[in-house]
Amino acid sequence: MTNDGTDDKRLFLLDAYALIFRGYYALIKNPRINSQGMDTSAIMGFTNSLFDVIRREKPEYLAVAFDKEGSAERTELYEDYKANRDETPEAIRLAIPYIQRILKAMHIPIVVEAGIEADDLIGTLSKQAEKEGFTVYMVTPDKDYAQLVSEKIFMYKPARMGNGIEIWGIPEVQKRFEVERPEQVIDYLGMMGDSSDNIPGLPGVGDKTAKKYIKEYGSMEALLENAENIKGKLGEKIRENAELGRLSKQLATIKLDCPVTFSADKYTLDDPDVEAVHEIFDELEFRRAKETLAKIFSKEILESADSNSNSSSDSSAGAGQFSLFDTPGSGTKAEAQATGRQTLATTDHLYQVVQEGMGTKLFLQTLMKQTSVCFDTETTSLDPLAAELVGIAFCWEKGKGYYLPIPQDREQAQAVVDQLKPFFESAEIEKIGQNLKYDIKVLDKYQVDVKGPIFDTMLAHYLINPDMRHNMDILAETYLNYTPQSIVELIGKKGKNQKSMRDVDVEKVKEYAVEDADITFQLKQHFTPELKAAGTDKLFADIEIPLLRVLADMEIEGINLDEDYLSSLSRKLTEDIAALEKNIYKEAGEEFNIGSPKQLGEILFGKLKLVDKPKKTKTGQYSTAEDVLSYLAKDHQIIADVLEYRGLAKLQSTYVDALPNQVNPDTQRIHTNYMQTVAATGRLSSTDPNLQNIPIRTERGRQVRKAFVPRDENYTLLAADYSQIELRIIAALSEEENMMAAFQSGEDIHASTAAKVFDVALEDVTREQRSNAKTVNFGIIYGVSAFGLSNQTDLDRSEAKELIDTYYKTYPKLRAYMDDQVAFARENGYVETVLGRRRYLKDINSSNAVVRGAAERNAVNAPIQGSAADIIKIAMINIHKKLEELNCKSKMLLQVHDELVFDIHNDELEDMKKLIQEEMQNAYKMSVPLDVEVGVGENWLEAH
Known part of the structure; x- marks a missing residue:
């Protein structure tokens, strides 16, 4: 659809808010937050769309239309027009001035009129430009624009998540809406209504019925004139709501007479004020935007890109949408290559498999000469305690790296890993990785202790931008403009047909594994100055990195579980739950599914009418949410019983019956996983199993803690808890x-x-x-x-x-x-x-x-919460260090909010009580003393 050398003049009109909202919600699960805490997703999404249009189409004429204060005319006609819409998200509201600054710096015309919507402005300008011989492309995902399509006016629809574009001409509109003429789209919208704009439509008329009536009658007016011929309740509804139908069509009609005038000389796409654009991008921290701006306004680049563009007859462009910021999941590698988007697999690089014998010897000699190396383990499982090494990738220079395969035979594998021990246990060589705790735990199975300075890119980014996600693919796409190869390409999706990494050809594993190491190495270079700029480099080096090693040791150690006790507790819970169930049925006067919110709501609020105005969900059901029922529990025994029933049922399924299934078959212990990068406050999160959420305010909840016991008769559990920290x-x-x-x-x-x-x-x-x-x-x-x-x-x-x-x-x-x-x-x-x-x-x-x-x-x-988290982390680091220095048999096992749990060897008990209490109380000096309560016992509950 590029300019093919004809005299055809092409005008592109962008619907600003439609593209802004689309870009914002495309990133809603992974918002882009800069170092100032600003959500830049809306700006990023819109700029991405704008640059994509310019790169693809090289338009001579372009403008962007904005809404301002909604449609005064439509609101006057119908007070509830768009009244159902939520308030504009804060990130979008704050984005508008930045977007308009970018457009002004790029010398792109902005069209805006108070009380007039963008679609009316674009509609008016499109028809005016058409009369002057222009071919017009309305850039928007909004289907309502289909009513304006003609021989010279097209819809230019960016597809979701960067999967190309769609061009809607007359044939596409005819097919999509099953109409003869595009203007009949107005009748279609008027008949079925539009929930997004709160246009009511005709009651009972949906998509299929509207299309049927369009074919049969041709227009809203003709339908209403013949409404007497429509039988049944639907005909009755249409006749009763004829005026509503006429109003709906009027609301759906895009205006073509707005007070704007198309003037070709004012709509030309000129060269931008580069310095001004750069200043805005620097403020927003759009790192690669300058380079992209230079590329898309470079004549040489634009001309060479012609071969990758689509012909004007192509109504569904398949090439990947060019992405200034490369949103996660936006297109395949083939699309990336076609659009100039970088991936390590398509840029210059040299990744090598380390061969056995002399190849390995030479590699190890070179490896030991490095001062900083990124490594990444490839394994057979996501569970580090069950995983076996398949290979290890190494990188110490951008674009270069090595992959060392590990034999399947355990003895041979150990021999290969033993050769790497001097590297891993070197106190001088820095080791870089993404989620290094996993690799450390895997290597521990091979008797490798990772020593020396370490740098974890996941932890670094967590401190730089705690509210964003921290997985490597997202970091690569956000900061390096790379799209890493997907693991799914190698082993398939999760399920019984998923392959093991060991089953993949070594050359393919090499490309995948070394690419990960290469990316992580580059991320480290990027994050090091950012940590310093954010003032979190000391926190990273003194707290989070040392804690990583502490957590790895705690997770490897695990804790002993009394499975027989849990079995007896489960039987008691089953009896208690059955008794509560019987009481609830008696109070309700009938049996029903207590676990069904719908049935429970109907009993409590429909049948028993326990409150006058019960709260309802968006779907119209009675709400039985915890907060709703908790408020009513003290006044209604049945609700109190339901809450207790829920609590016991959850306790039984989540912990009492589930914990024995999570005992590691090799160690016969429970091994939780502590996540450092989840809570923005700095608190740790526990998972698989989550030992931090075991209820302690109920008697039955506390009893679960009795299942956690010492290693054997030579040990005692010790719990140390900060009091009111x-x-x-x-x-x-x-x-x-x-x-x-x-x-x-x-x-x-x-x-x-x-x-x-x-x-x-x-x-x-x-x-x-x-x-x-x-x-x-x-x-x-x-x-x-x-x-x-x-x-x-x-x-x-x-x-x-x-x-x-x-x-x-x-x-x-x-x-x-x-x-x-x-x-x-x-x-x-x-x-x-x-x-x-x-x-x-x-x-x-x-x-x-x-x-x-x-x-x-x-x-x-x-x-407050974050400082408490920091303090207990310091205590954990100091205690762990002391236990190592003293070569203690005692081990730190768990961290649960403000509490630490230890397996204490009986010979060390009195010394450990004193050491742990002192280290916790002196972890951080304040004007108020820290108080620590220490308890011991034959199980966690007794110790606490």
């Missing part, structure tokens, strides 16, 4: 004297708070007063409201509000600190922990009060 941190950071004094004197902080807010002597504080004070103490950190506090206590809302007001009067510096945190976040876009861990808050200045309120709560909470 978050309150201590907020007291220290806010410098609130009253709260600090309570901690410094060793008072019960909840009793002390109760004494102050209820104005009673410390010894006269009642259990209820202490409980309410405790709820406020912890709730303040999370921004508890009077409504929330009243739900958690026996206080009514006015009493709760009074308690919160009194609390802030009692601790005035606490309120000032919270206000200061919010103010800092507004100005800087982030907040920090005591060790400089940043939490970016992109919505802190949002105009949406609900969204802004959540960001404000995070501004207060994140530094």
Whole structure:
């Protein structure tokens, strides 16, 4: 569809908001967040589409149309026009000024008129340009534009996720809507309505019926004139809603008489102001955009790209959409090659398989001379404790790398790995990797201890941009403009037909494995200065990297499980669940599926009518969500029983029955996996199994902890728990004297708070007063409201509000600190922990009060939670180091929020109690002392 040398003048008109929304939602699961915490997905998506059009089509004439304040005319006709739409996402609202700055810097005309929508502006300009002999391409994914298509006006539809474009001319519109003429699309839209614009349409008329009536009657007017001939309820509805049909057609009609005038000399695509565009791209941190801009406006590049473009008769361009930023999953490698998108597999590189014998010897000699090497293991399993090595890739220079195959025979494999020990155990050579904890655990099975400095690109990116995803493919696409080869290409999709990496030809594995090492090596060079720029390089080197080794050792160690105890607990739970089920059926007056939200809702709110106005879901069903039922439980026994039933059923299925199946067959122990890069606050996450979510507030939940036992009779479990660490941190950071004094004197902080807010002597504080004070103490950190506090206590809302007001009067510096945190976040876009861990808050200045309120709560909470996470990480690192130095038999096993669990050899018990408590209490010095409670026992519950 490129300019083929004819005199045909081509005008491209872009629907800005349609392309902006499309780009934003294409990246919704993987938003692009820059170092300032700004979500740039909308800008990125639109700019990507704009550059793609320019690169593909090299248009002489181009303009971009924006909506402004909606359609005044349509809203006047129909008050609910577009009333169903959610508020524009904050990221899009903030993106518009940047996009318009980019367009102005590129000298691209912007068309905008208050009270007029972009489709009306484009419709008007298209028809005017058509009369002047132009061929017009309306660049938009919006199907409504199909009504404007003619011999000289086309829809230019970018396909999703970069899979080319579609050109809709008259034949395509005829086929898509089953009409004779494009203008009949207006009748089609009027009949069936449009939910996105809240156009009502004719009740009962959908896609198929609308197409049928178009064929039969030709127009809305003709349908309504003949409505008497339509039988049944549908005919009755159409007759009753004739005016609604006429209104809907009017709302769906794109205007062709807007106060804009097409003038060819004002719509030419001129050379951009490169310096001005670069300045904006630098501000947004669009790293490769300058190079791309130079390419698409280079005459030489544009002319050479002609051969890759589609002919004007091609209505479905198949070449991959050119991507300035290469969104994940956007097209295949063939498409990438056709569009100039880089992949390591298509750029110059030299990847070699290391041959046995002399080849291996020479490789090892060269390897040992390096100062920094990236390595990547290829294995037979995602579970490092079950995985066998297939090969290892190495890279220490961009575009070059080596793949060393590992024999299947275990003895031979060990012999090969033994040759690599000097490298892995070198204290001088830096080892680079992506998710190195996995590789360290795999190599541990081969008696290899990875020593020396390490650099994990996944951890580095987590500190640079904690809210983004951190897998290698996304990092390569985002930062290096590379599309790595997919593992699916080698071994297939998950399932019984998936191959093992060992079954793949070694040359193919080499290309895949070394490419990963090459990418990771390049990412390291990119992230090193970014860590420093973000002020997180020390946090990376002193906390996250040392912790990686600690976690690897903990995960390898695992914990012992009493399976017989869990079996007996499961039998008890089955009895309890059956008893609750019987009670619920009796209270309901019938049997039903308690696990079905639909059936449960109908019983509670349809049949029993427990509330006057029950909350409903978007699908119209009664809501039986946890928060809804919890609010009602104290007033209705059946709801209390349902919640208990749910809790016991989940406990049984998630832990009691599941844990024995997760015991490793080789070690006979449970091995959880700790993830460092999930929670933006810095807290660790536990998975496979998740040992951090075992309930501890219910008796049955606590009993699950009894299943975790020492290694054998020579060991005892020890649990060490920070007491009220978050309150201590907020007291220290806010410098609130009253709260600090309570901690410094060793008072019960909840009793002390109760004494102050209820104005009673410390010894006269009642259990209820202490409980309410405790709820406020912890709730303040999370921004508890009077409504929330009243739900958690026996206080009514006015009493709760009074308690919160009194609390802030009692601790005035606490309120000032919270206000200061919010103010800092507004100005800087982030907040920090005591060790400089940043939490970016992109919505802190949002105009949406609900969204802004959540960001404000995070501004207060994140530094507290994050500082607590940092402190326990320091303690873990220091304790692990001491255990190694002392060559202890005792091991650290688990980290659960503010608690550490150890397997202590009985001979070391008294020494370990003292060592662990001291290291935890002295992990970080504040004006408020850290207090650690230590317990021991024959199981985790007893120790805790």
